[in-house]
Amino acid sequence: MSALWGLLRKEVYHILRDRRTLAVLVLLPVVQVILFGYSIRTDVRDVRLAIVDPAPDATTIALRSRFQASGMFRVVAVVPSSTMLDPLFRTDTAQVAIAFEPSFGERLARGEAAQLLVISDASDPNTGAARQSYVNAVVQQYQNENAARNDAVHITVEARARFNPTRESANLFVPGLMALVLNIISALMTALSLTREKETGTLEALLVSPLKPWQIIVGKVAPYLVIGFISVLLVLLEARLVFHVPVRGSVALLLAEGLLFILVALALGILISARTSSQRVAMMMAMMATMLPTQILSGFIFPLESMPRPLQLVANLVPAKWFVLIARGIMLEGVGLAYLWPETLVLAAMAVVLMTAASRSFGARLQ
């Protein structure tokens, strides 16, 4: 056992002496929380619309009903002044607002251009832009129809963007971010540290020693497991302090599920290192095999429901998808194992299969 202890100590030295990598590992998640927190919004359908109509008349009411009838918007409030928009955005009651200028109807009647201001929550620039174009489409159609009746109107649409006024999306992205961080630390770093030993030839020296293969694996991955765990705690703490993301369920269960997910990621890292002999290739493979699917197919940034069916099926193979479901369940819905056991079972099965494959591939060097 003292041999394994020595190996663990040596791995800790590696990590502590490579200050820059350590700093990146610890700071990356912290920075990502901030970046994602202010930049991601996910929902596009059923846009909640607030209307500012200081002087309602036949024209503005006609245009208002167009928005209502379009099917893309749900009018959540009609207010007389744009100063009243702020609380609507902050409570996430409204996602987009249109404001008529006070003399909107009069100007149109006189044949002048009237201005319509569109304010949208652009936390996610893509969905923000999409909502804006919905508004433009409705206005454009109104103009076209009037023009067809020889009653041309000219409406100038001006756009304003608000960035993540509610910050509520933090609730949704934090679980995904945890998955991403764990992948980077567990899969990527494990794969890198094992292939580094291959490159330098020290792995051979370890294999020739009386250490058993499982001891080498434990000695190599345990320190990263600890770092991964610390990172998860940091991300949760930061999400709580900065974005007030709740953990409504059991924290212990969340951390236990985190450990299960770390095991999956570590196994992937070992598998990757078994198939590669250089750190560069290992890095590329870790990106392709873990980080890309985690970002795109876990439902972390892009909602899985709006993906084509084949992609949804592929997503089932991505461990992060299941972890994100579990973590969201625990954090946002406050549910426990009684409700999350199917997802947990899937993750556990993945851990068993990948760990078996990983130790096989590692042992294969000895065949």
Next chain:
Amino acid sequence: MSELAIEVHDLTRVFGSFTAVDRITFDVAAGEVFGFLGANGAGKTTAIRMLTGLLRPTSGSARVAGHDVVTATEAVKRRIGYMSQRFSLYDDLTVRENAQLYGGLYDVRPRDIDARLHGMLARLGLEHAEKSIVRSLPLGWKQKLAFSVALLARPSVVFLDEPTGGVDPITRRQFWEMIYETARGGTTVLVTTHYMDEAEYCDRISIMVDGRIAVMGAPSQLKYDAGVSSIDELFVQLARPETASHGASAT
């Protein structure tokens, strides 16, 4: 020299349809310096990997330090030292930390590790390097240190896979003095090299060609038998028979 440190009988390893090592048989006596030569791809590394328990033989048998490499791999691993061509100390650890790691892997007690480390640093004249990060040391020192660390657990057999690759002639000379000293202490040394002058320093050598041992014996005897003046000449003759128009056919 009655005891045998390495006994190899018909050892074979097949990868798919390629026979990397083809029924090789040889013995190495305790305390002997045995040169294991051959061109790249001749099967040396595969043979060493089998002898060190890293690779299972397809057929045949091998005993190292009195234990079977297949059935008693663990016991074999405890009795051997190993130093590869890609020298095996950790770059970002100090000399002492490397010694502690490798000593620990072989269950050497911490007190003994320190005592042996100090002894070996004193012999090398590198006492001041104990707390240096390995990366900062010259290659020649690293190689000597790697050899010393491989000996830390007092193995009965030590495998050196091209230990002198890339070092200057003076360091190579010193390295070979360390090898002799080790062998005098009773440790068996199996060494591979591409430097044919080094081959002449060995008690006995074998030259592998296409997975088989083509010749084996004391360097002087081999030269005499083949009618050549150097091992270098013999090696070229064996490894590339088409270019050797003289020599073997004449004898």
